[in-house]
Amino acid sequence: MSGGLAALLDDVAALTRLAAASVDDVSAAAGRASTKAAGVIVDDAAVTPRYVQGLDPKRELSIIARIAKGSLRNKLLFILPAALLLSQFLPWLLTPILMVGGTYLCYEGAEKLWEKFSGHHEAAAEPASSQGQDHEDVVVSGAVRTDFILSAEIMVISLNEVASEAFVSRAIILAIVAVAITALVYGVVAVIVKMDDVGLHLAQRDSPAAQKLGRGLVKGMPWLLSGLSAVGIVAMLWVGGHILLVGVDELGWHAPYDLVHHAEEAVAHLAPAIEGALAWLTNTFFSALIGVVVGAVVVAVMHVVPKRKKKVAAPGAH
Template sequence: MPGGLVALLDDIAVLARLAAASADDVAAAAGKAGSKTLGVVIDDAAVTPGYVVGLSPARELPIIWKITLGSLRNKLLFILPVALLLSAFAPWALTPILMLGGLYLCFEGAEKVLHALQGDHAEEAVATIEDPAALEARQVGGAIRTDLILSAEIMVITLNELTGSPILTQAGVLALVGAAVTIGVYGVVGLIVKMDDIGLHLARSGGAAAGFGRGLVKAMPLLLQTLSVVGTGAMLWVGGGILIHGFAQFGFTAPEHLIHELAVGIGRGMGAIEWAITALSGGLVGLAAGALVVGALHLKPGATH
């Protein structure tokens, strides 16, 4: 009996070591794969604060929480199983799906640029909905729909980094990256949308913090405007980059090679400049692709903008 117990404990120890090693593999793979999604994460964090514009400050955090739950549902209940099935039975479909999502991001970015050039009437559209519950439902629904595209991009980009990994490792990494990105992004978004309230609290408290609080309140409109610009730029940069890389995967490598040579030639070993040239090139490609989609939609009979 003691010998059997010792053997059982040995077996448990071996399984524990294997589980720990697997956990380390998952964590390492998640870190590497998650870094590839940075552009989409920036896009997500920059776009979401706009969905609470025109809503009651008391409802801002509850709305962000609803969007967070919707994002987790998108990633873990819908996208993750589909991504694993595609990885197992139709890996060839991942790149086209990624490119379709990238094209959608280009379309969204180009449409925002068009709105800015024509005069953005988004706030007027929000103001026309008088029922607070209906307005909240519309904003939350719109945020979750946009998140579905961004979440799909994050999960597929992550999955592309796991080629050849066991299915359980893929599932673990996708779940870890999905949960970590969601909590991180919407935690930051929650902080951003409450910064004005924090500033007001500090301004009323008196003392040394009061000046900082007043500065924070004054800075918020500029911060939100900057985030809107960053979000639009990220949509175009990420979407264009996905299209460029996707075409290279299908053998049309000329744009990717041209951009790489341009970035290296101008940057001359300076990584930040090379990155900026690559991102700018991706943004221009994204703007052109998105403008084509916007133009095509406007050619449809009865299309309105």
């Protein structure tokens, strides 16, 4: 009896060690997958703060929380199941779907540039005091829609990193990545947009050093948010262009990617000590350039051409 109990305990201990090893493997794989998607994660964090600019400061955290919930819903309920099923049964379809999303990102980034330089804004921003629930719903909807594309890119990059894992392991790893990345991105965004409140609190402290730091934060936050908004626009163009650059290469048209790769190698030889940074900057530049070109074409089709047709068709138009 005692021998049987000892054997059972040995089996339990062995299973426990096996489970612990599996947890370690899943955690390590989730860490690798998250690291591979780091560039898009940074872009996601840069894009989001612009959605709460000009809104009632009392509603900022609430709006960010709603966007974060929408992002998590995107990842867990839509992107994760779709990515797993497609990777299992129709892996060739993942690239075209991502390229459609990349085109949308190019369009949204180029549209912001067009509005900025042409002065054609769809609607003037309302004063924060007059913005109600309907306006917040529009803001959240736009943010979640853009997040969907970035989240899809993050999840597919992560999926490619763990493609050799079993189906169930892939599902668990991607779920961990989804929750961890959402918490990280929107936690950082929440801290960024509330730093001016932290600055006001510090400015009211007795310590001269705290007051100075607080005033610096208050003065610097508008510049930071404006800079992040610009980074967010560039990020959409860069990520969208990069999705298209990699996508056409995977679909068989290798010339554009080869051209960028040769340019990376050429600049890397200029300064071997920082060749990695130079190669990244080169790839980013060409990806953003592709994003601008593709986005400009879509903006022309969606906005410029229809408006010109309306002017020509209008009675008495010259």
